[in-house]
């Protein structure tokens with residue numbers, strides 16, 4: 001990849017107020033706190049109100065970013081919202097966000113790579129800035145998964161939550177953040193994690209067409225462990241760095257047990273992993289920015305740290321990035 005000219009200059013996040021605990025879920029489906037914590041690590045998740053949608057969460061995450069880093073976004077020239085739960089099929093969440101923020105001269109696109117979305121979005125932002133097409137890009141990972149969750153299905157409703165995180169990426173040739181990346185897609189396995197919209201057949205297989213997320217957890221689990229373990233190696237190799245030189249691993253926060261297994265297989269210390277799943281659950285494209293923000297707020301992530309992000313999920317798509325943290 002050509003030498004990056006893009007630098008991460010600010011971060012912000014937002015989660016809805018309502019908390020749904022494992023005990024609350026016990027009253028809704030045949031499950032229990034012990035099973036959920038043991039199998040996933042999740043204790044609670046946030047749920048958007050009936051009137052709160054992905055663009056609202058995105059807007060509040062950007063306001064948080066502006067306030068904390070004293071940044072203006074009037075001169076942003078591209079907004080990328082990574083999401084699989086847009087408010088509308090059209091207009092995009094990004095266009096909605098542009099209107100809410102009152103930005104006048106910007107492009108706006110949504111990017112759907114499910115739980116790999118944010119890593120893809122950052123990769124695209126780096127490419128646009130490094131190529132000279134853009135100067136200042138907002139990359140938002142935001143989801144209201146509760147709106148497409150079947151709360152009678154115990155295999156999925158215990159997992160998902162709502163939230164948003166945003167990063168600002170700006171032109172800077174002298175202190176770029178981006179080092180290497182690795183992306184992939186295995187659509188042949190798409191039927192293991194889906195939410196129907198117009199079609200109800202995939203790879204010649206009939207799908208449950210109820211408009212809610214359906215997941216074959218065990219298949220996705222096996223695929224993710226293999227794919228992320230190999231992907232981490234590929235990102236590190238392309239970045240000419242050894243895994244033991246990486247300060248923080250920030251995988252998509254799907255399941256704590258799975259992250260432990262990936263770390264064990266990669267011989268990477270679990271203590272150097274950042275995740276957001278304990279209090280927010282699996283928030284798809286929002287998990288990585290939320291985890292980064294937890295790292296910042298807890299004083300773990302420091303300027304100069306090498307960070308390996310890895311997103312994976314519906315598609316089945318995956319994307320990894322090696323960055324130098326610059327905040």
Ligand code: UT7
Nearest residue numbers: 030031032035039115154155158217218220221254255313
């Ligand atoms: O974000 C996108 C990527 N997604 C992922 O990475 C998800 C990957 N998969 C997973 O995280 C895990 O597969 C799950 C957390 C979804 C499930 O954990 P598991 O250890 O793979 O459980 P399982 O599906 O193999 O089910 C084990 C048992 C089953 O009962 P039997 O057949 O053994 O009698 C399930 O019916 O647990 C049962 N079960 C539950 N029991 C209590 C499934 N869900 C629940 C539940 N409460 N909520």
